[in-house]
Amino acid sequence: MKLFRILSRNIRDSFKSVFRNFSLSVASISCITITLIVVAIAIVLSVNVNGFTRKVEKDVTIVVFLDEDITEERFKKIEQEIRQIDNVGTGQKDVIARSKMEIREELMKSSDTYNSVLEKYDTRDKNFLRDAYHVKVIDIEKMEKTANALKKIDGVDTVKYGEGMVERLVTIFNFVRRATYVVVIALILVTAFLISNTIKITIFSRKREIDIMRLVGASNINIKIPFIFEGLFLGILGSIIPIIVTTYGYSSLYDSFNGQLFGNFVTLVKPNPFIFGASGILLLIGMVVGMFGSWRAVRKHLKI
Amino acid sequence: MELITIRNASKTYKTGVTAIHDLSISFKKGEFVFIIGATGCGKSTLIKMLYREERPTSGQIYIGGIDVAKITNRKVYKIRRKLGVVFQDFKLLPKSTVYENVAFALEIFGVPNDEIHAKVIKVLDLVGLKKKAKQYPHQLSGGEQQRVAIARAIVNGPKILICDEPTGNLDEKTSLGIMNVLEAINKLGTTVIVVTHDTEIVDKLKKRVVVLDQGRILKEYAEGEYRHEAI
Numbered sequence: 001m002k003l004f005r006i007l008s009r010n011i012r013d014s015f016k017s018v019f020r021n022f023s024l025s026v027a028s029i030s031c032i033t034i035t036l037i038v039v040a041i042a043i044v045l046s047v048n049v050n051g052f053t054r055k056v057e058k059d060v061t062i063v064v065f066l067d068e069d070i071t072e073e074r075f076k077k078i079e080q081e082i083r084q085i086d087n088v089g090t091g092q093k094d095v096i097a098r099s100k101m102e103i104r105e106e107l108m109k110s111s112d113t114y115n116s117v118l119e120k121y122d123t124r125d126k127n128f129l130r131d132a133y134h135v136k137v138i139d140i141e142k143m144e145k146t147a148n149a150l151k152k153i154d155g156v157d158t159v160k161y162g163e164g165m166v167e168r169l170v171t172i173f174n175f176v177r178r179a180t181y182v183v184v185i186a187l188i189l190v191t192a193f194l195i196s197n198t199i200k201i202t203i204f205s206r207k208r209e210i211d212i213m214r215l216v217g218a219s220n221i222n223i224k225i226p227f228i229f230e231g232l233f234l235g236i237l238g239s240i241i242p243i244i245v246t247t248y249g250y251s252s253l254y255d256s257f258n259g260q261l262f263g264n265f266v267t268l269v270k271p272n273p274f275i276f277g278a279s280g281i282l283l284l285i286g287m288v289v290g291m292f293g294s295w296r297a298v299r300k301h302l303k304i
Numbered sequence: 305m306e307l308i309t310i311r312n313a314s315k316t317y318k319t320g321v322t323a324i325h326d327l328s329i330s331f332k333k334g335e336f337v338f339i340i341g342a343t344g345c346g347k348s349t350l351i352k353m354l355y356r357e358e359r360p361t362s363g364q365i366y367i368g369g370i371d372v373a374k375i376t377n378r379k380v381y382k383i384r385r386k387l388g389v390v391f392q393d394f395k396l397l398p399k400s401t402v403y404e405n406v407a408f409a410l411e412i413f414g415v416p417n418d419e420i421h422a423k424v425i426k427v428l429d430l431v432g433l434k435k436k437a438k439q440y441p442h443q444l445s446g447g448e449q450q451r452v453a454i455a456r457a458i459v460n461g462p463k464i465l466i467c468d469e470p471t472g473n474l475d476e477k478t479s480l481g482i483m484n485v486l487e488a489i490n491k492l493g494t495t496v497i498v499v500t501h502d503t504e505i506v507d508k509l510k511k512r513v514v515v516l517d518q519g520r521i522l523k524e525y526a527e528g529e530y531r532h533e534a535i
Contacts, residue, residue, distance in 0.1 A: 002414035009411050020399045212395050215355070216409040216456065217385035220378055302377070 007225075014229035018237070024202035025234060031198040032238025032290065035191040036282050040246045042187050043278050046180035051269040053173040057140045060169070062147055062161040064133040070155050072124060075099065075131045081153050082133055087146045089136040100129040130157065140170055188285060195238075196293030199231055203297040210301045220302050227294040235290025236283065243279040250275055307333040307463060307495050308354065313363030313373075315349050315519075323349035324360070325519040331497060333463070336490045338506045338530075339499045341516035347499045350516065351466050354497070355389050356380050368463065385413075388457030388465040388494075392472035394449045396441040396456075402428065403437040406456045413460075427455040431485050447478035451485060458489055465489060467498040471505065479505055507532035 018025045064082065066075060075097070082088060082095050089095070104127055107114040121127045137146050143166055147159045203210075213223045251271045259268045308331040315324040323346040331337055339347045352358040353365055356372050365372040372383055396405050403424055410420045428434045431451035441449050450470055457465055467486065471479035483505055490496045500506060506513055513525040 005416065006412070006414040009414075013411075208395065209397060212397060212408075213412065214380070215384060215389050215395070216412070217381045217387075217460070218412045219381040222381070222412045 006222075010226045011229055014226045014233055017226070017230050018233050021202065021206065024205065025237075028195070028198050028202055028234045028290075029238040032191075032195050032235060032286055033241045035187075035194050036239055036242035036286055037245055039184070039187050039191055039285060040242045040278065040282055042180075042184045043281065044246070044250055046184050047269050047274060047278070048266075049180050050177055052266050053177060055267060056169070057173065058136070060137075060140055060143070060161070060166055062135040062137065062143070062150065062159060064135055064150050064153075064156055065158045065160070066131040066133075066155050067157045068128070068130060070131055072099075074155050078153060078155055079133065082135060082150065085146060085149045085153075087137050087139055087142045089138055091136075094136040096134040098132045098134060100124065100127045100131045103129050103132070140166065143167075143170075191285065192289045192292065195235075195289045196296050199234070199290070199293035200297035200300070203227065203294065203301070207301055210298065214302075223302065224295060224298050227298045228291050231290035231292070231294025232287055233290070234294075235286035235288070238290070239283045239286030242282050242286075246278050246282065247275045250278075305333045306330045307335075307368060308497075309364075309366040310350075310353075311364045311366075313353065313360040313365055315346075315353060315358060316361045323519050324353070326363070327519065327521060328363075329514065329521060331495060333495055334490070334493055336487065336496045336509075336511040337498070338509070338511055338513045339497065339516060340501060340503060340506055340513060341522070343501065345516040346519035347516050348468060349519075351468055351497065351499050354464075354466055355387050356383055385460065386463055388454075388460065388462040390450070390453050390457050390465065390467040390470045392469035394441070394446075394453045396449055396452055398441050401438050401440055402433060402444070402452050405441070405452055406459050409456050409459050423459055424455075427459045430458075430488065431455045445478070446474050447481055450474065450478075450482055454482070454485055454489070458494065462494065464495045464497065467496070467500075469500055470498060471500065471502055476504070480508070483509055503532050506530060 066078065079095055079097055083090075101124060104118050104121065107129075108118050109115075121129075135146075135150065137143055143161055144163070147161050147163075150156060151159045210223055254268050254271050257268060259270065260266065261268065310327060310329050313324055313327050314322065316322040325346075327346075327350070339350060341347050349358060353360050354367065354372070356375055360373050363373070367383060368386060370383060375383055397408065400408065406424045406427060407420050410423060415423075425434060425437070428437055431454055433448060433451050433455065436444065436448065441452065444452065450473075454465075454467075454470070465486070470486070471482050474482065479502060486496050486498065487509070507530065510528045510530065512527050513523075513530040514521060515523040515525075
């Protein structure tokens with residue numbers, strides 16, 4: 001009961017204090033707001049870059065060409081063998097059979113030239129095209145290993161997956177992803193540092209208050225808790241505008257581009273549920289950094 | 305019965321200045337003592353050591369049997385809860401009302417609201433500020449602000465009240481008023497230690513007087529013995 005009373009008074013006083021030290025609170029809140037907006041922009045960029053790279057990676061396909069004289073029966077059986085290979089996608093559409101007759105028909109439909117050339121190759125035996133499988137992998141980094149395993153299957157002639165190009169793509173994407181993580185983490189740290197320093201300055205001006213608390217016999221924890229709550233409130237108040245900016249800003253950005261940039265080359269991450277996750281992260285950063293900043297600032301004044 | 309015992313305490317600051325030299329003294333329960341002396345005689349350092357704002361470089365300071373010098377920073381609050389401290393500059397929270405300033409000393413300990421209310425009104429009545437409970441410090445005179453500080457210092461019912469130049473910023477009439485309040489508190493059983501350079505007031509009150517000079521006890525006067533011209 002006593003603890004509850006102390007805690008509820010601390011919360012009440014922290015709330016009062018935010019308004020009583022209004023100009024200082026505004027300074028802290030503005031600092032939190034500005035830095036969190038920058039963090040929000042970094043999160044939006046990071047998530048979209050990640051989304052884009054993942055999508056591109058997903059689209060990378062291994063094409064498995066089978067022997068020219070393979071029987072229809074063997075062609076159908078190979079699918080099972082492909083599916084058993086490590087790193088091959090488990091979805092129904094991750095391994096797609098493309099018989100040479102299907103390919104012929106598609107080619108014939110695509111242009112008149114193909115149509116006239118391929119017209120006479122109308123049976124499996126006459127058709128000089130190759131039966132093939134389109135295979136998607138789980139981990140693009142293990143693509144070469146998977147391709148080699150596919151090559152070893154009886155009846156497989158060649159395997160094509162853009163050798164060299166895919167490896168380079170993987171390296172670049174990994175670098176870009178890591179870079180975005182580093183930028184976001186660095187920004188969060190800078191935010192923490194900035195907010196913590198701003199709160200430190202505001203608390204410095206309240207050294208008298210802390211001194212009085214000590215003099216009347218408040219323990220260190222008694223002194224810290226109201227300031228930590230105050231930091232929490234400042235963090236929450238400071239994250240309101242960044243959350244609004246992220247929620248409405250990103251949604252309208254998404255709507256105005258119809259979810260796509262540069263034609264349909266880059267697809268933006270859908271606002272729902274992304275904006276909720278991002279808002280949660282911003283609120284959490286504001287709260288944690290506000291509390292941590294206050295705790296750090298008060299701690300300095302308690303070393304008497 | 306001795307409530308405070310100081311044994312061979314010395315205090316040398318990092319700057320090399322020795323403010324207190326091998327000082328030994330004790331204060332009894334319920335006493336009213338003035339510590340006087342010229343500026344720089346070590347009187348403020350002495351009382352700062354009592355409420356553990358400063359630690360003695362050597363020697364012991366016992367308050368209610370606890371060696372204050374050995375208390376860590378984290379545990380300082382334990383000794384502070386037994387003391388009330390009043391300063392020359394009042395140290396009030398400017399954005400809190402008189403009532404809130406006094407209640408603050410109880411709120412942090414989780415005292416129930418009705419008990420806080422009763423205690424705060426009682427001490428404000430004792431210092432003559434019951435009617436000004438809702439005012440802010442800047443709306444009060446210097447003497448009234450000091451009374452609020454005294455009320456805050458005693459609201460917890462400390463056994464010892466330490467006052468560091470409590471009338472330093474006040475005129476003579478107001479100072480006397482403050483001293484009357486301190487006397488009233490002393491009569492309720494609280495040991496009162498007042499550091500001052502205002503010898504006229506000390507002369508009028510006829511209490512025990514300790515005269516410090518260069519960190520040592522120059523003279524001691526029992527109750528009623530002190531005469532203004534003595535120093």
